Amino acid sequence: MPSFDQASLHAGIADPEMDSMRILSETALRFPDALSFSSGAPYDGNHDLSGLTFYIDRYIKHLRDRGVPEQRITRLLFQYGPVNGLIQDEVALMLKRDEQIDVPVEAIMITHGFQEAALIALRGLFASPDDVLLAVSPAYVGIRGAARMLDIPVRGILEGPDGLDPQAVAEAARAVRAEGKRAAALYLVPDFNNPSGTVLPRAARERLLEVAAEEDFVILEDNPYGLFAREGETQPTLKALDTDGRVIYLGSFAKSAFPGARLGYLVAEQEVVDASGTVRTLAQTLSKAKAMFTVGSSTLSQAVIGGYLVEHDHDLRSATRELAAVYLERLDATLAALGEHFPAGADHGVSWNTPRGGFFLTLKVPFTADLAAMERSAREYGVSWAPMSMFYLEGGGDREIRLGFSNLAPEAIREGIARLARFIDATPRDIPDVSEGQA
Amino acid sequence: MPSFDQASLHAGIADPEMDSMRILSETALRFPDALSFSSGAPYDGNHDLSGLTFYIDRYIKHLRDRGVPEQRITRLLFQYGPVNGLIQDEVALMLKRDEQIDVPVEAIMITHGFQEAALIALRGLFASPDDVLLAVSPAYVGIRGAARMLDIPVRGILEGPDGLDPQAVAEAARAVRAEGKRAAALYLVPDFNNPSGTVLPRAARERLLEVAAEEDFVILEDNPYGLFAREGETQPTLKALDTDGRVIYLGSFAKSAFPGARLGYLVAEQEVVDASGTVRTLAQTLSKAKAMFTVGSSTLSQAVIGGYLVEHDHDLRSATRELAAVYLERLDATLAALGEHFPAGADHGVSWNTPRGGFFLTLKVPFTADLAAMERSAREYGVSWAPMSMFYLEGGGDREIRLGFSNLAPEAIREGIARLARFIDATPRDIPDVSEGQA
Numbered sequence: 060m061p062s063f064d065q066a067s068l069h070a071g072i073a074d075p076e077m078d079s080m081r082i083l084s085e086t087a088l089r090f091p092d093a094l095s096f097s098s099g100a101p102y103d104g105n106h107d108l109s110g111l112t113f114y115i116d117r118y119i120k121h122l123r124d125r126g127v128p129e130q131r132i133t134r135l136l137f138q139y140g141p142v143n144g145l146i147q148d149e150v151a152l153m154l155k156r157d158e159q160i161d162v163p164v165e166a167i168m169i170t171h172g173f174q175e176a177a178l179i180a181l182r183g184l185f186a187s188p189d190d191v192l193l194a195v196s197p198a199y200v201g202i203r204g205a206a207r208m209l210d211i212p213v214r215g216i217l218e219g220p221d222g223l224d225p226q227a228v229a230e231a232a233r234a235v236r237a238e239g240k241r242a243a244a245l246y247l248v249p250d251f252n253n254p255s256g257t258v259l260p261r262a263a264r265e266r267l268l269e270v271a272a273e274e275d276f277v278i279l280e281d282n283p284y285g286l287f288a289r290e291g292e293t294q295p296t297l298k299a300l301d302t303d304g305r306v307i308y309l310g311s312f313a314k315s316a317f318p319g320a321r322l323g324y325l326v327a328e329q330e331v332v333d334a335s336g337t338v339r340t341l342a343q344t345l346s347k348a349k350a351m352f353t354v355g356s357s358t359l360s361q362a363v364i365g366g367y368l369v370e371h372d373h374d375l376r377s378a379t380r381e382l383a384a385v386y387l388e389r390l391d392a393t394l395a396a397l398g399e400h401f402p403a404g405a406d407h408g409v410s411w412n413t414p415r416g417g418f419f420l421t422l423k424v425p426f427t428a429d430l431a432a433m434e435r436s437a438r439e440y441g442v443s444w445a446p447m448s449m450f451y452l453e454g455g456g457d458r459e460i461r462l463g464f465s466n467l468a469p470e471a472i473r474e475g476i477a478r479l480a481r482f483i484d485a486t487p488r489d490i491p492d493v494s495e496g497q498a
Numbered sequence: 499m500p501s502f503d504q505a506s507l508h509a510g511i512a513d514p515e516m517d518s519m520r521i522l523s524e525t526a527l528r529f530p531d532a533l534s535f536s537s538g539a540p541y542d543g544n545h546d547l548s549g550l551t552f553y554i555d556r557y558i559k560h561l562r563d564r565g566v567p568e569q570r571i572t573r574l575l576f577q578y579g580p581v582n583g584l585i586q587d588e589v590a591l592m593l594k595r596d597e598q599i600d601v602p603v604e605a606i607m608i609t610h611g612f613q614e615a616a617l618i619a620l621r622g623l624f625a626s627p628d629d630v631l632l633a634v635s636p637a638y639v640g641i642r643g644a645a646r647m648l649d650i651p652v653r654g655i656l657e658g659p660d661g662l663d664p665q666a667v668a669e670a671a672r673a674v675r676a677e678g679k680r681a682a683a684l685y686l687v688p689d690f691n692n693p694s695g696t697v698l699p700r701a702a703r704e705r706l707l708e709v710a711a712e713e714d715f716v717i718l719e720d721n722p723y724g725l726f727a728r729e730g731e732t733q734p735t736l737k738a739l740d741t742d743g744r745v746i747y748l749g750s751f752a753k754s755a756f757p758g759a760r761l762g763y764l765v766a767e768q769e770v771v772d773a774s775g776t777v778r779t780l781a782q783t784l785s786k787a788k789a790m791f792t793v794g795s796s797t798l799s800q801a802v803i804g805g806y807l808v809e810h811d812h813d814l815r816s817a818t819r820e821l822a823a824v825y826l827e828r829l830d831a832t833l834a835a836l837g838e839h840f841p842a843g844a845d846h847g848v849s850w851n852t853p854r855g856g857f858f859l860t861l862k863v864p865f866t867a868d869l870a871a872m873e874r875s876a877r878e879y880g881v882s883w884a885p886m887s888m889f890y891l892e893g894g895g896d897r898e899i900r901l902g903f904s905n906l907a908p909e910a911i912r913e914g915i916a917r918l919a920r921f922i923d924a925t926p927r928d929i930p931d932v933s934e935g936q937a
Contacts, residue, residue: 063743063768063780067682069625072786073773080789084578098578106576108558108568111798112551119547129547137545137756138905139523139537171610171760171792178791182647186508204790208621209648243506304502317576319797321610329502334512341502347511350519351643352617352791353610358758359550359798466577 071207079200079449082430086445090437094475096462097433097443099253099418101314102385103466115359117366118146136358142346144169144356146365150310150324152373157286159299160308166328168342168349169356172318173281173311175349176325178205180244180279180307182348183341185211190243191235195223197450199253199281202246214242215452220412222257223247225266232274244277244307249297251284254450254461255421256414264297271305278306283314284417286376287383292415304329307341312364314418315375320360386418392469393420393462396476408490409483418465421447425488428460432486440482442475510646518639518888521869525884529876533914536872536882538692538857539905540753541824554798556805557585575797581785583608583795585804589749589763591812596725598738599747605767607781607788608795611757612720612750614788615764617644619683619718619746621787622780624650629682630674634662636889638692638720641685653681654891659851661696662686664705671713683716683746688736690723693889693900694860695853697727703736710744717745722753723856725815726822731854743768746780751803753857754814759799825857831908832859832901835915847929848922857904860886864927867899871925879924881917 071077086097122132135145147167154160154167170176181192192206196215206213216223216231232242249259259267271278280297288294298308308326316322327341349355371378394413401409408425426432428446437443447459462479464472510516525536561571574584586606593599593606609615620631631645635654645652655662655670671681684706688698698706710717719736727733737747747765755761766780788794810817833852840848847864865871867885876882886898901918903911 063770063783065770065772065783067625068622068770068783069787071790072622072783074786075773077786077790080793081581081785084581084789084793088580100577103573103576106572108572108575111575111801112554115551115554115798133545133547134542135758136547136550137542137758138539139752139757141527142520142523171796174791174793183507183511186506201790201793204786208787208790313578318578319574319576321792321794321796331502331504331507333504334514344502344504344507344511346520347513347516347643348508348647350523351510351516351640351647352613353760354519354523354613354640355760357610357760357796357799359554359802360796362550363798 074207076449077204077207080204082449083200083445086433086437086443090443093437093441093443094467094471094478095443096464096467096475096479097445098466099463100466101318102382103317104468105382106317111363114363114366114370117370118362121366121369136362140355140358142350142355143167143342145358145361146368149365149368149373153368153375154326156374157376158296160296160326162326162328163340165340166326166342168325168327168345169361170323170325170349171353171356172313172321173283173309173323174201174205175353176309176323177202177279177281178209178352179345179348180309180325180327181205181209181211182352183345184243184277185209187241189240191240192244192246193228193231193235193242193276194246194452195248195252196452197254197447197456198246198452199248200449202281203452213452217453218252218255218257220257221263222249222252222259223263223267225263225270228267229270229274232270232276242274242276244279245271246279246281248281248283250282250288250294251414251417253283253417254419254445254447256412256417256419258294258415261294264294264300268297268301268303268305272303279309280306281309283311286315286379287386288416289387298326315379316364316367320364322356322360322364386465387416388469389464389467389472390414390416390420392472393464393476396473397422400476400480407483408488419461419463422460422462424458424460424483425490426486427457427489429457436479436482440478442478442482444479513646515888516643516646519643522639522884525872525876525882529882532876532880532882533906533910533917534882535901535903535906535914535918536884537905538902540757541821541905542756543907544821545756550802553802553805553809556809557801560805560808575801579794579797581789581794582606582781584797584800585807588804588807588812592807592814593765595813596815597735599735599765601765601767602779604779605765605781607764607766607784608800609762609764609788610792610795611752611760612722612748612762613640613644614792615748615762616641616718616720617648617791618784618787619748619764619766620644620648620650622784623682623716624648626680628679630679631683631685632667632670632674632681632715633685633891634687634691635891636693636886636895637685637891638687639888641720642891652891656892657691657694657696659696660702661688661691661698662702662706664702664709667706668709668713671709671715681713681715683718684710685718685720687720687722689721689727689733690853690856692722692856693858693884693886695851695856695858697733697854700733703733703739707736707740707742707744711742718748719745720748722750725754725818726825727855728826737765754818755803755806759803761795761799761803825904826855827908828903828906828911829853829855829859831911832903832915835912836861839915839919846922847927858900858902861899861901863897863899863922864929865925866896866928868896875918875921879917879921881914881921883918
């Protein structure tokens with residue numbers, strides 16, 4: 060078997076940054092004895108293997124109750140089917156109940172998770188090598204990866220403690236235009252950004268929609284964590300505020316149901332007129348890309364999620380109330396344990412942010428927190444995490460750690476933070492020489 | 499809601515050719531009263547809704563029998579997991595039994611159907627805008643679509659009655675090189691090409707592997723129909739004959755199990771050395787692309803296919819013997835009905851090929867058989883089919899029809915061919931003016 064030259068492959072394949080999704084997905088498996096803060100894996104203590112077949116049967120019963128003939132149900136589940144999916148009507152009801160997003164089923168495409176939804180939106184919107192994607196920085200690694208696989212350039216916009224500053228976005232779009240290029244879209248997670256946990260305030264949401272209209276770009280709104288806000292702290296989505304057709308809303312069932320289903324959706328209500336004068340929604344128009352990426356979504360995944368939606372009356376906000384409490388308890392446990400191990404005023408060189416929700420918080424440490432450091436932490440101290448530098452689009456975060464607390468019980472969090480404190484104590488500081496920048 | 503300008507979208511989205519997958523998938527649904535020869539939908543008369551949950555439970559039992567702890571099984575099915583999949587070991591056993599393809603599990607990636615496998619292989623292998631994909635013509639529409647979505651140029655090579663001529667492939671590769679470009683890969687279906695039904699003879703397979711080595715390209719071997727050959731007519735796959743690491747083998751469970759699962763696989767055993775000197779298989783190396791396209795494959799789809807493989811001792815060739823007989827009976831019924839309606843010597847202007855297997859045959863008709871004609875046929879005569887022009891990569895097939903007989907019972911085939919004969923009889927001939935080329 061001859062060797063294959065890596066240099067002959069697509070540049071994204073050789074790029075170590077493109078390995079970040081695999082690293083985040085597989086770190087917990089690679090270090091089974093370590094307590095894992097490495098991923099954003101959702102809580103799975105509530106999962107029951109019998110649920111898989113229960114919800115498939117529930118969806119089949121739902122179709123029977125609606126009078127769908129038995130042979131048609133069999134064909135829907137076994138055969139090739141509509142490219143944009145089977146369960147758009149269930150998702151439409153859910154969006155209305157959970158997010159006050161009221162769209163026709165034609166505006167919805169069922170996808171192979173958020174990742175394929177992002178890939179399809181990017182493929183559709185980016186037409187020329189001069190089209191640039193603006194993205195919040197730090198950002199979920201999947202957005203940079205999807206763009207890279209399509210050779211789409213990404214420009215990161217550094218966020219502050221309240222997320223993206225609309226003014227900074229406007230300036231970034233203008234800077235791109237000044238280079239003779241086009242900012243075709245902006246990617247962000249307005250509710251509990253991964254990895255920073257920031258929430259965009261209401262006024263900034265409204266201003267951002269104005270900026271999108273002024274600078275003429277589409278907003279790709281990614282909302283995996285919005286369901287898990289504290290009572291009374293829920294913000295309207297950008298999509299719910301959008302009156303100008305600026306938003307493509309990208310969703311996932313990974314956190315509201317479970318990740319293994321790999322099911323998500325894309326909401327694109329905008330009208331597109333084709334060469335023959337036929338008007339379709341953008342979601343219908345993008346089905347050409349969906350067809351050529353994956354033909355259609357798994358009918359099994361659609362059935363299990365369809366059954367889950369039906370069983371919970373399409374009200375995932377209510378169905379996930381206990382789950383939201385679980386995540387908030389874990390966030391509080393992480394913050395408390397950090398406070399205990401790194402007391403204020405002591406010379407430990409450690410600080411952290413205090414998000415109001417989400418799955419992550421960020422720790423600043425006095426040494427380079429790269430993958431090698433993470434592996435040492437996992438192997439020698441029994442605790443894994445993610446280097447924040449993986450999430451910054453324009454560099455940075457070298458001495459920062461992302462702690463994903465979503466799939467650790469409070470007692471495991473306390474033990475994990477104790478282990479992390481031992482690792483941090485034992486790691487020599489490497490604050491750069493102050494003269495470095497002047498050399 | 500403002501209109502979205504189609505011209506601002508990726509050119510592939512506006513291209514009517516990119517609609518072919520959706521058309522093929524959805525024609526049967528759009529014309530429910532027509533007998534459909536339009537798609538390659540597999541026979542579904544043997545499907546039973548209870549099979550879905552049966553095989554999921556079978557896979558769970560298999561994991562329990564292997565001693566996998568209950569909590570681990572739950573995590574495997576519900577959580578994010580290994581990017582390259584859960585059931586590579588089951589697929590490796592299947593490949594060994596069914597195709598005498600003996601590869602380590604590290605050479606296998608589980609994908610969201612053939613389509614994602616092709617997309618990942620193309621993304622990995624095509625590094626520069628000067629990299630060209632060679633492909634058999636006519637070809638399955640998904641390969642052109644996957645390439646188009648990645649802006650990869652495709653050069654079609656017209657096949658003959660015995661499929662691709664290795665000499666023509668060598669010449670095409672050299673012609674590409676003479677333009678200062680690189681033929682990075684060749685796509686073909688050696689066993690019962692879709693849509694032509696051709697089978698590449700053994701000697702041509704061996705010569706094609708030599709040509710791939712001489713001209714330095716990779717062969718993307720797509721094998722959805724190989725299981726359904728007549729007894730004694732099975733050919734070894736290119737992958738089984740490959741001693742030089744030239745082949746990436748792309749498979750699908752759409753025909754051996756069912757399409758709704760959207761499950762396939764990529765076999766790439768080639769070694770790749772990365773910048774740090776670590777040696778991985780090409781399948782492992784390409785997991786970066788898989789992660790950024792879809793993160794991982796549906797665990798539900800993997801469980802149902804895993805259970806199906808286990809239940810059938812990983813021997814799909816035996817498990818599909820009855821199914822193969824069904825397809826051969828349908829092929830024979832189609833040929834017989836055509837012979838009856840279009841007798842030799844009569845002036846009907848109709849002829850067809852006589853493939854030895856597969857899902858399709860090709861009919862030459864004396865008029866332009868485009869989508870408008872197909873819709874008239876479906877609406878007014880109750881029979882749908884696919885225009886062959888959809889499959890030709892460099893033009894052609896304007897007066898040809900693809901008949902997919904795989905999901906029609908023999909009596910439906912006889913009725914469908916009778917309807918088709920009425921449609922053909924009623925359609926005015928439009929043989930072009932012989933002076934056309936001299937104008």
